[in-house]
Amino acid sequence: MLKKSNFKEWFDRYKYAELASTSAALTTSLFSKICNGLTTAYLITFAEYLAFYSVILFSSYKKLNRQNSLLDKKTTTHEILSLVKNLILEFGYPAFLDFLVIRPFCMYWMPILFGNYFFGIIFGKISADLCFYFFTIVNYELIKKK
Numbered sequence: 001m002l003k004k005s006n007f008k009e010w011f012d013r014y015k016y017a018e019l020a021s022t023s024a025a026l027t028t029s030l031f032s033k034i035c036n037g038l039t040t041a042y043l044i045t046f047a048e049y050l051a052f053y054s055v056i057l058f059s060s061y062k063k064l065n066r067q068n069s070l071l072d073k074k075t076t077t078h079e080i081l082s083l084v085k086n087l088i089l090e091f092g093y094p095a096f097l098d099f100l101v102i103r104p105f106c107m108y109w110m111p112i113l114f115g116n117y118f119f120g121i122i123f124g125k126i127s128a129d130l131c132f133y134f135f136t137i138v139n140y141e142l143i144k145k146k
Contacts, residue, residue: 006141010137014133017051017052018052020052020055021055022048024048024050024051024052025047025125026121028040028043028046029121031043031044032117037108038104038108041104041107041108049099053091057087060083060087061080064079064080086143090136094131094135094136095136098132102131103124103125103128106128107121107124108124109124110123110127111124
């Protein structure tokens with residue numbers, strides 16, 4: 001059963017990465033003036049991924065370091081590799097599916113369907129995020145249980 005605390009935990013985990021990726025998507029969408037629609041869709045997707053995973057990796061590493069400093073110990077290479085492994089398990093197949101199919105599809109078609117480029121990009125991002133986060137959160141919860 002989902003509790004309010006689950007939503008708060010997920011929100012806190014993904015909020016800064018999502019803010020960074022949304023900013024990257026909107027900024028990159030300006031390339032539509034010089035690139036065709038499909039190229040722009042993939043540029044937006046790439047920019048979102050770069051921003052999102054940079055923030056996720058940095059914040060996860062920072063959290064690990066903070067936990068270790070409270071225990072008065074150094075962060076080991078093994079812990080960093082374990083962190084990366086868990087991030088791959090959490091985001092792996094949802095990111096692969098999202099990057100290659102869902103997000104470019106949404107970023108290409110939503111502006112066309114809505115007839116408004118900016119609104120279409122926002123709606124495309126939200127649509128793609130819903131698919132992405134559904135699978136990602138399922139993985140995150142499975143990793144937490146182990």
